[in-house]
Amino acid sequence: MISATEATMVYDDGLTDEQVEARFEEIKLRFARSLPERIETCRQVLPAMCGSTPSAIEAVQTIYQLVHAMCGMAGTVGFTDVARLVRQATSAIADAHRAKRGMSEAECANVGAIIENLRISATRIVPDPAPGGSGDICMAASMRNTGQRLQEPLAHRSSTPDTGVHQDHAAAAMRILELFRTEGMAKTRILYIDDEECIREIAHFLLAREPDFDVRHCASGLMGLVESVNWHPDIILLDVVMPELDGPHTLQIFKAIQDTADVPVVFLTARFEPEDLDEYRSIGAAGVIKKPFVPTKLASQVRSFV
Amino acid sequence: MQARDGKKREEDYMNNMTAPMTIVMLDDNQDGLFLTKRRLRQEGFVNNVISEKDPARLFDLLDMISSTEGARRSMIILLDLNMPEANGIEVLQKIRKSNRYKDATVLMLSSSDDEADIMDALDEGADGYIVKPFRSDEFFAALSNVKSVRYQLVQAQ
Numbered sequence: 001m002i003s004a005t006e007a008t009m010v011y012d013d014g015l016t017d018e019q020v021e022a023r024f025e026e027i028k029l030r031f032a033r034s035l036p037e038r039i040e041t042c043r044q045v046l047p048a049m050c051g052s053t054p055s056a057i058e059a060v061q062t063i064y065q066l067v068h069a070m071c072g073m074a075g076t077v078g079f080t081d082v083a084r085l086v087r088q089a090t091s092a093i094a095d096a097h098r099a100k101r102g103m104s105e106a107e108c109a110n111v112g113a114i115i116e117n118l119r120i121s122a123t124r125i126v127p128d129p130a131p132g133g134s135g136d137i138c139m140a141a142s143m144r145n146t147g148q149r150l151q152e153p154l155a156h157r158s159s160t161p162d163t164g165v166h167q168d169h170a171a172a173a174m175r176i177l178e179l180f181r182t183e184g185m186a187k188t189r190i191l192y193i194d195d196e197e198c199i200r201e202i203a204h205f206l207l208a209r210e211p212d213f214d215v216r217h218c219a220s221g222l223m224g225l226v227e228s229v230n231w232h233p234d235i236i237l238l239d240v241v242m243p244e245l246d247g248p249h250t251l252q253i254f255k256a257i258q259d260t261a262d263v264p265v266v267f268l269t270a271r272f273e274p275e276d277l278d279e280y281r282s283i284g285a286a287g288v289i290k291k292p293f294v295p296t297k298l299a300s301q302v303r304s305f306v
Numbered sequence: 307m308q309a310r311d312g313k314k315r316e317e318d319y320m321n322n323m324t325a326p327m328t329i330v331m332l333d334d335n336q337d338g339l340f341l342t343k344r345r346l347r348q349e350g351f352v353n354n355v356i357s358e359k360d361p362a363r364l365f366d367l368l369d370m371i372s373s374t375e376g377a378r379r380s381m382i383i384l385l386d387l388n389m390p391e392a393n394g395i396e397v398l399q400k401i402r403k404s405n406r407y408k409d410a411t412v413l414m415l416s417s418s419d420d421e422a423d424i425m426d427a428l429d430e431g432a433d434g435y436i437v438k439p440f441r442s443d444e445f446f447a448a449l450s451n452v453k454s455v456r457y458q459l460v461q462a463q
Contacts, residue, residue: 020344027337068388069335072417075439076341083439087419094420197362 028077034230035070035082035122037259041229042066042089042115044257049096049103049111056102058245062253063111064090064097065222079125085118187214188306191233193224193250194268195242199291203237206298213299221250228260235306236260237289240269248283255284264305268293328371329355332364332397333386333415342384342415342438349442361397368407382449383407385432387416387423395430402431413448415440 015023045066048059067089075083092111096103103111190213194200200217208215216231218224221238222245228236236254240247247267254260264286272290280288286305293301329351333339339357346355358367371381383401387394394414401407413434414427424435434448 020347023340024344027340031337065388068417072338072438073341075417076345087417090418091420094418094422098422 031073032125037229039119046112050105050108052102060096064093081121089114187212189233190215190235192217192237194239210299221245236265238265240267266305328381331357331384334359383412384415387414398430
């Protein structure tokens, strides 16, 4: 259930125009940076679309989702050329997508040509790394955040008599150190894919409380695929039994895509006997964690695969 | 920002409505949600937009709004058509099947301008369909269509 306070919070986000624009620029930048990878993924899945096999149908659905995800975003952030080409690609795939069929060679070639134009067009959108350019927005946001966190100890310091200053200096310094230790450290990125929401949230909670883990979760193999191409996880935890695209099929796609081919994928399953391990390994899994997982052990189990 | 201009238009719009309006939007993509919210903000809708990214929680949110403000505000639901977890059409069907919200005003928001997608949405009972990125005139056109629908309903009663 949603509490009244929670709803009030979303109701009025309290952002100033500047904050909204800064976030907009940040999203735009992140999207621009993710474009080459998104397009590369399309190019890699492209050949699989031809024909009438189940994997061709799956590839059509995958590419449709990939281009469609770019569609609204590209237009909204103002990349008009990219938006136009992505829309072309979406239309070219729409029929096959709706009919849940694979594509003919001519159709594939057509989509391929559009994607190639898209790739060229995307290379023209180069995020500006110069100081003061949009590349600094993420940094600025992070520094603002840091500043806010430091305000508290510093305010405390100014309100206490002189004798307390040294102590508070020390405390502030400790906080800064702590901040950089936890935020500056390269965290292990964990992507958790499971269709069951409550399990996903428990796993997220158990893993995210580890200071060196950065956790994201997705509800389906397809979403996991898109997320991993954009986010580059260090390890993927994958539920075996899921509707539509199940764990083993998702794994096959992960292994087929250059970006994710080397990322260890660990299956999570309730139906697991020790003798099954070899079978899971033979299709490319790094290992298996048995469900229901032991809350106190999950983090260390995950760590053993990184 | 065109906020000021938009605000005036919102006022004009509001003055013509019998009750102020709450826009409830559903999009499971956090960035997409923000971008749409930013566009609405540019159109002057600043404090009356509630967003939700989890389709499963939409009805909780609707219940909450209608229990606290239902009497005072009219509600427009903006549904993103393509959400990986739950298709927007399915959510629309659920709304149309529900006792409480079957008459709610629902606008579909989608990056697809595919005619088949638009027809599907209208067939399932959407009150309007807006292609992303939407232009102001399209958005307000969709809203005024809705308004006339509401007006006709009131006339008929």
